[in-house]
Amino acid sequence: MKNTTEDKQVKEGRKNLIGLGFVTLIFLIILKMFPEKSSSVMDVSLFYFKEMMLIFPAIVLLMGLFMVWISKDIVLKYMGTTSGLKGIIISIILGALPTGPLYVAFPLALALKNKGASITNIVVFLSAWACIKIPQELVEFQFLGLKFMAVRLALTIIFVTIMGMIVEKLNKIVE
Amino acid sequence: MNPTAIFINSFVLLFLIVSFFKDKSKTKNATKVALKSLLKMLPVVLIIVILIGLLLGLAPPETISKFIGEQSGWEGFLLIAILGSVAHIPSLLAFPIAASLLDSGAVLTSVAVFITTLTMIGIVTLPLEIQLMGRKFALLRNGISFIIAILIALIMGAII
Numbered sequence: 001m002k003n004t005t006e007d008k009q010v011k012e013g014r015k016n017l018i019g020l021g022f023v024t025l026i027f028l029i030i031l032k033m034f035p036e037k038s039s040s041v042m043d044v045s046l047f048y049f050k051e052m053m054l055i056f057p058a059i060v061l062l063m064g065l066f067m068v069w070i071s072k073d074i075v076l077k078y079m080g081t082t083s084g085l086k087g088i089i090i091s092i093i094l095g096a097l098p099t100g101p102l103y104v105a106f107p108l109a110l111a112l113k114n115k116g117a118s119i120t121n122i123v124v125f126l127s128a129w130a131c132i133k134i135p136q137e138l139v140e141f142q143f144l145g146l147k148f149m150a151v152r153l154a155l156t157i158i159f160v161t162i163m164g165m166i167v168e169k170l171n172k173i174v175e
Numbered sequence: 176m177n178p179t180a181i182f183i184n185s186f187v188l189l190f191l192i193v194s195f196f197k198d199k200s201k202t203k204n205a206t207k208v209a210l211k212s213l214l215k216m217l218p219v220v221l222i223i224v225i226l227i228g229l230l231l232g233l234a235p236p237e238t239i240s241k242f243i244g245e246q247s248g249w250e251g252f253l254l255i256a257i258l259g260s261v262a263h264i265p266s267l268l269a270f271p272i273a274a275s276l277l278d279s280g281a282v283l284t285s286v287a288v289f290i291t292t293l294t295m296i297g298i299v300t301l302p303l304e305i306q307l308m309g310r311k312f313a314l315l316r317n318g319i320s321f322i323i324a325i326l327i328a329l330i331m332g333a334i335i
Contacts, residue, residue: 012215013215017218019218019219019222020218020221020222024221034233042232043232045225048224048227048275054176054177054184055183055184058186059183059187060209061191062186064209065202065209068194068208069201069205106308119312122308123316131295135267136266138183140270141183142177142179142270144274144277144286146179147335148283151334152290152331155327155331159327163323167312170315
């Protein structure tokens with residue numbers, strides 16, 4: 001199992017490098033075609049590169065720390081069958097803390113379902129996992145500003161909770 | 176370094192220090208994982224940076240605005256919502272892209288809907304979600320997510 005994920009990572013890394021080579025080539029050709037634009041293109045690229053590099057090392061470090069401190073077992077242990085507002089808050093926090101792509105969360109969600117967690121909580125957990133991650137919010141803060149980040153976060157929490165309830169209701173009706 | 180970046184770096188540094196005193200080997204492990212993922216991310220960061228440079232440096236703002244700006248209307252808005260659902264970009268990199276779109280004249284609602292659909296909806300991961308959680312659950316979650324992404328974006332456009 002571990003070997004296949006490593007193989008996949010190596011393959012993905014190679015794909016990214018090939019992509020980078022390809023994009024660089026296009027970049028150079030376009031700069032040759034429009035030499036008068038090259039300084040503004042370079043300025044923009046350098047500006048965004050600097051902005052990203054100011055925070056990305058810190059962000060991946062934070063993700064690494066979450067990874068070693070908040071294991072899947074902890075999520076499974078604390079996320080239970082609590083319903084109501086308390087259950088929703090726990091689901092948001094447990095979804096927002098650990099890191100990893102969404103497909104890592106699906107097996108966890110399944111385990112939660114088997115454990116007896118409500119559909120509302122599972123939907124809220126998955127949505128929090130997908131879009132209320134703390135490292136993600138920090139990057140949003142940096143690039144789009146505090147107001148944008150805070151308003152979107154508040155709206156997301158509200159709507160995700162409503163969605164959880166709707167999915168639970170619809171799920172029952174269809175059954 | 177801007178204040179936000181200073182805040183983020185000190186925030187993480189604090190975590191790192193606490194973690195270090197609680198468990199040295201775990202912390203070492205975390206930094207290893209972080210370094211690895213940073214290296215893995217670097218080529219993609221460079222690709223995005225180059226594309227942003229080309230987009231902002233070459234395309235006149237009017238052209239961009241036609242697709243996702245004031246003039247684009249509902250079609251442009253829906254198009255970018257669908258694009259966000261289908262695209263499979265690491266969410267950390269979605270924010271610089273979003274910022275560059277805003278810089279180039281995109282409207283706030285379009286940018287908000289792009290980020291929200293991008294993070295919430297996964298067409299690429301849909302088969303796995305169906306397999307594990309069931310067809311009904313997966314389709315409902317992704318479908319309703321699309322609708323609420325649009326609602327969130329519209330409300331944001333109204334209040335920001």
